[in-house]
Amino acid sequence: MDAKLEQDIRAEFEPQIRACAHPQELVVHLLRAIQREHGWVPDEGVELAARLLGLQPIQVEEVATFYDKIYRRPVGRRVIHVCDSICCWSRGEQEIRAHLEARLGIRLGETTPDGVFTLLPTCCLGACGRAPAMQVGFRLYGELTPDRVDRILDEERRAAGQGDPP
Amino acid sequence: MPTLTIDEREVSVPAGASVLEAAEALGITVPHFCYHKALGAVGACRLCAVEIQAGPQHGLRMACLVEARDGMVVSTTAPAATGMRRAVIEYLMLNHPHDCPVCDEGGECQLQDMTVAGGHGVRRYRGKKRTFPNQELGPFVEQEMNRCIQCYRCVRTYRDYAGGHDFGVLGVRQRVAYGRFRPGRLESPYSGNLVDVCPTGVFTDKTVRFRARVWDMQCAPSVCPHCSLGCATWPWARYRELLRVSGREGPRTNGFFLCDRGRFGSGHANHPDRPRTPRLDGRELGWPEALEALRERLTKLTWAHGPGAVGLLTSGRASLESARALGLLGQALGGAPVVCEPHPRRDRAVRALVAELGQLGRDQEDVRQSDCLLLAGLDPEGEAPMLALAARQAVRRGARAAVWDPRPDRLPFPARRIARLPEALLEALARPDGRAPDGLEAAERESYAETRAALQAAERPVLLGGADLLGPRGVRLLLAAARALSRPGRACGLSLALPGPDSFGGALLCPDGPDADELLAGIEAGRVRALVCLEADPLSEHPDPARVAAALGRLELLVVLDHLPTASAARAHAVLPTTAAAEMDGAFVNHAGRLQGFARVYSAGLPIRVTGQGAHPPREFRPDTPGELPQPGWAVLAALAGEPVELGELRAELARSEPRLAGLAGLVAGGPGVQLALEPSARERPDTPAEPGVAEGELALLSVEALFGSEPLSARAAPVAGVASEDALALCPADAARLGLGEGEPARLRSALGEAVLPVRLAPGLAPGFALVQRRFGGPLEGFAPGGGPIACRIEKGGAR
Ligand code: SF4
Ligand code: SF4
Ligand code: FES
Numbered sequence: 007m008d009a010k011l012e013q014d015i016r017a018e019f020e021p022q023i024r025a026c027a028h029p030q031e032l033v034v035h036l037l038r039a040i041q042r043e044h045g046w047v048p049d050e051g052v053e054l055a056a057r058l059l060g061l062q063p064i065q066v067e068e069v070a071t072f073y074d075k076i077y078r079r080p081v082g083r084r085v086i087h088v089c090d091s092i093c094c095w096s097r098g099e100q101e102i103r104a105h106l107e108a109r110l111g112i113r114l115g116e117t118t119p120d121g122v123f124t125l126l127p128t129c130c131l132g133a134c135g136r137a138p139a140m141q142v143g144f145r146l147y148g149e150l151t152p153d154r155v156d157r158i159l160d161e162e163r164r165a166a167g168q169g170d171p172p
Numbered sequence: 173m174p175t176l177t178i179d180e181r182e183v184s185v186p187a188g189a190s191v192l193e194a195a196e197a198l199g200i201t202v203p204h205f206c207y208h209k210a211l212g213a214v215g216a217c218r219l220c221a222v223e224i225q226a227g228p229q230h231g232l233r234m235a236c237l238v239e240a241r242d243g244m245v246v247s248t249t250a251p252a253a254t255g256m257r258r259a260v261i262e263y264l265m266l267n268h269p270h271d272c273p274v275c276d277e278g279g280e281c282q283l284q285d286m287t288v289a290g291g292h293g294v295r296r297y298r299g300k301k302r303t304f305p306n307q308e309l310g311p312f313v314e315q316e317m318n319r320c321i322q323c324y325r326c327v328r329t330y331r332d333y334a335g336g337h338d339f340g341v342l343g344v345r346q347r348v349a350y351g352r353f354r355p356g357r358l359e360s361p362y363s364g365n366l367v368d369v370c371p372t373g374v375f376t377d378k379t380v381r382f383r384a385r386v387w388d389m390q391c392a393p394s395v396c397p398h399c400s401l402g403c404a405t406w407p408w409a410r411y412r413e414l415l416r417v418s419g420r421e422g423p424r425t426n427g428f429f430l431c432d433r434g435r436f437g438s439g440h441a442n443h444p445d446r447p448r449t450p451r452l453d454g455r456e457l458g459w460p461e462a463l464e465a466l467r468e469r470l471t472k473l474t475w476a477h478g479p480g481a482v483g484l485l486t487s488g489r490a491s492l493e494s495a496r497a498l499g500l501l502g503q504a505l506g507g508a509p510v511v512c513e514p515h516p517r518r519d520r521a522v523r524a525l526v527a528e529l530g531q532l533g534r535d536q537e538d539v540r541q542s543d544c545l546l547l548a549g550l551d552p553e554g555e556a557p558m559l560a561l562a563a564r565q566a567v568r569r570g571a572r573a574a575v576w577d578p579r580p581d582r583l584p585f586p587a588r589r590i591a592r593l594p595e596a597l598l599e600a601l602a603r604p605d606g607r608a609p610d611g612l613e614a615a616e617r618e619s620y621a622e623t624r625a626a627l628q629a630a631e632r633p634v635l636l637g638g639a640d641l642l643g644p645r646g647v648r649l650l651l652a653a654a655r656a657l658s659r660p661g662r663a664c665g666l667s668l669a670l671p672g673p674d675s676f677g678g679a680l681l682c683p684d685g686p687d688a689d690e691l692l693a694g695i696e697a698g699r700v701r702a703l704v705c706l707e708a709d710p711l712s713e714h715p716d717p718a719r720v721a722a723a724l725g726r727l728e729l730l731v732v733l734d735h736l737p738t739a740s741a742a743r744a745h746a747v748l749p750t751t752a753a754a755e756m757d758g759a760f761v762n763h764a765g766r767l768q769g770f771a772r773v774y775s776a777g778l779p780i781r782v783t784g785q786g787a788h789p790p791r792e793f794r795p796d797t798p799g800e801l802p803q804p805g806w807a808v809l810a811a812l813a814g815e816p817v818e819l820g821e822l823r824a825e826l827a828r829s830e831p832r833l834a835g836l837a838g839l840v841a842g843g844p845g846v847q848l849a850l851e852p853s854a855r856e857r858p859d860t861p862a863e864p865g866v867a868e869g870e871l872a873l874l875s876v877e878a879l880f881g882s883e884p885l886s887a888r889a890a891p892v893a894g895v896a897s898e899d900a901l902a903l904c905p906a907d908a909a910r911l912g913l914g915e916g917e918p919a920r921l922r923s924a925l926g927e928a929v930l931p932v933r934l935a936p937g938l939a940p941g942f943a944l945v946q947r948r949f950g951g952p953l954e955g956f957a958p959g960g961g962p963i964a965c966r967i968e969k970g971g972a973r
Pocket of ligand 2: 430
């Protein structure tokens with residue numbers, strides 16, 4: 007994390023923090039802002055958030071590690087969260103996951119060598135009605151089939167190549 | 173009082189008790205993990221299932237979460253309940269590494285017990301287990317995260333109960349883990365409680381890792397000897413080595429927990445240089461010869477020069493019985509008086525308390541239950557660590573707290589603070605009109621008035637103080653303030669941290685003997701020719717070590733009874749080895765006037781680890797035990813007086829001669845102890861003169877105790893000595909700037925306590941005009957005995973360190 011990022015985050019959040027009776031409420035916002043700028047949240051990011059909010063680093067870390075969409079380790083430009091909760095599981099999640107792994111050449115928890123995709127499991131995307139489902143970046147995809155997964159991957163790879171936001 | 177039926181037996185419990193507690197009252201243990209008496213119930217582990225068969229709720233319930241109600245019928249053995257418990261324990265064991273053979277918790281593990289109690293014996297799960305990397309948490313606590321069952325006891329203890337801020341819960345679901353943000357030493361002074369509260373082997377005592385199973389160790393109920401609070405402990409020994417200490421339930425004192433000084437400071441009993449054999453003029457002797465020779469020399473001196481030729485000095489470290497035996501030796505020598513503390517100001521402060529306390533003494537439980545606290549001149553972390561935890565519990569329940577102290581605030585609870593010496597404020601508080609003292613700033617005046625009003629309005633107010641900063645005058649003012657704030661039917665209590673575990677008892681036995689300065693004057697004038705020190709180290713504890721050194725040099729005979737290798741013992745003509753508290757039966761009177769007994773855990777002797785040099789115990793056949801000679805101080809003194817006694821006789825004599833100690837007769841170790849029936853002394857209260865102030869332009873030096881390294885016993889325990897903080901001179905930034913000193917720069921400190929060159933530490937919380945050092949044994953500040961209150965000092969830049 008560079009000094010510039012720290013300055014930007016500080017500038018972005020200081021007014022909000024001042025206006026907030028319980029700055030602790032802003033932990034997630036701050037972590038997401040750091041992640042937006044840095045791709046993931048390094049230790050220094052946790053410490054920065056703690057400093058800005060007047061908390062102990064462990065208090066921020068508790069929140070950061072609770073949410074699976076706050077990344078505490080480097081990830082690719084597009085993070086795929088494939089749902090393994092019960093509805094998706096009963097509608098073919100295992101097949102979809104195997105397909106993703108084969109297509110990307112990585113296993114759960116890994117990042118493709120070109121740095122585009124990271125594949126993670128998630129427990130429920132709230133898309134049970136459209137199971138099996140996955141989320142890529144901020145986009146939700148349901149009713150997945152292997153073909154549809156291929157098209158989504160192509161599209162996401164192209165968008166990532168153009169530098170589009172996730 | 174609801175009455176309910178559990179397993180076909182009726183029980184009545186206080187309103188608000190849970191079904192689990194009601195069962196406990198019948199002697200039925202419902203298996204549980206997350207429930208803990210001091211921490212309450214959170215329903216995290218789901219193990220405590222019972223079936224409620226009649227009453228306001230029905231069916232399978234968590235016993236810890238359901239309030240016991242009138243007419244409830246509960247079964248802990250119904251198939252639904254036992255089935256649920258079996259299933260839950262099986263889930264909780266899914267990820268367990270099954271590494272009990274190499275786990276230090278094994279044999280005293282609640283998880284083992286509950287697994288068996290739950291009827292789970294064979295693992296069915298064949299999947300992968302989740303595993304964690306462990307964190308390095310410093311020298312005291314070992315972490316093995318894979319053994320966790322997510323009961324949250326650790327974080328509830330560390331953070332909620334003890335106010336620590338560097339420990340928490342990480343992750344979610346299967347990945348929940350407990351630890352610090354980055355690896356490193358746990359910062360809380362109460363970190364060791366993780367070892368006691370964790371029901372599994374996640375947190376274990378690192379200082380004794382892989383050393384012993386619980387059934388290999390000897391253990392007995394004891395009382396912590398590391399400060400005046402008298403917390404309840406279980407010391408554990410193996411092969412003549414005092415291995416570890418764990419917390420014992422002390423409802424009036426510590427509750428369940430201990431501070432890290434009390435828990436990890438026991439290694440002094442294993443100190444390699446500890447006196448183990450009687451020594452006279454450089455020669456090692458057996459007891460009979462040593463005692464015979466000394467008795468003869470002491471008697472001769474008394475014959476030749478009168479009873480005043482022998483001085484007797486004890487300290488708050490000695491047990492009550494030993495202090496009494498010293499008095500009896502004095503009597504046997506024709507009336508030699510006892511000095512009960514090597515530091516005269518500490519001595520007078522304790523005696524002032526004991527003389528006037530009456531029924532105002534408040535122990536840790538009273539502090540926990542208080543609704544308004546004033547801490548005047550008390551730094552609990554150094555002087556009485558658990559007192560801070562007791563005060564925190566009061567504040568958590570809504571009590572108000574105020575602090576009057578110039579030292580930086582490091583309390584685990586919020587408090588209104590006036591950063592000044594408390595004396596003038598206490599004097600004001602003790603006056604009928606209570607008018608604020610002159611010279612306060614507006615905000616301070618307001619804070620003072622608010623605190624006074626809160627203390628008056630409170631139902632259970634307690635004033636807390638430290639004898640070291642307050643001194644005799646401050647203690648009298650605190651007592652006067654407590655009396656002024658008391659009214660018929662509602663007393664304002666008082667809880668004062670004293671120098672040692674039996675300071676109170678020692679002062680009770682010699683209310684008006686001479687103090688150490690009078691003793692030194694006697695030596696200097698040639699009147700006192702011999703000195704017997706009972707577990708007292710005047711060279712380290714008197715505020716003028718140079719004067720003590722010169723005086724000791726004049727003595728014809730210096731006899732030191734101790735189990736510590738002290739500076740004074742090193743200079744003695746005769747050293748008589750005594751036992752440490754864990755090696756004897758005895759009693760201490762704690763800071764609040766509670767008499768508590770402790771039992772012998774093991775017999776003193778050279779640890780087999782030493783005699784066997786780490787290998788197999790030596791196959792050497794001898795009738796005695798190596799290093800077994802240390803005797804309780806009282807036994808040595810009685811023998812020296814030529815009147816050997818049994819402990820029971822000595823106690824009976826003491827109970828007869830001092831009616832306030834009548835409770836000694838029925839005292840049992842491990843019991844709640846006896847609150848002494850104290851009457852405030854009828855004598856006129858002396859007007860203690862104000863102490864010489866510090867001149868304009870000089871800084872006032874406070875030499876105080878630190879959590880680690882200052883207290884004579886724990887300072888000699890290896891794990892604690894290793895973490896004592898660096899010697900430093902703390903200054904507030906403004907004073908440091910005026911002196912041209914920056915953080916870490918060397919400064920030369922000159923004071924009546926001595927000279928030292930120390931790095932400067934900027935302490936923004938320290939009041940201007942003060943300099944603060946923490947005495948540490950084994951460093952340049954060893955001679956800076958705490959207890960002197962503020963004294964003048966000079967600080968200059970520089971000097972080589
Ligand atoms: S580490 Fe121990 S105390 Fe903490 S949650 Fe796990 S089992 Fe419970
Ligand atoms: S507070 Fe005092 S008595 Fe209690 S455990 Fe700590 S050192 Fe021992
Ligand atoms: S003890 Fe009741 S749920 Fe843990």
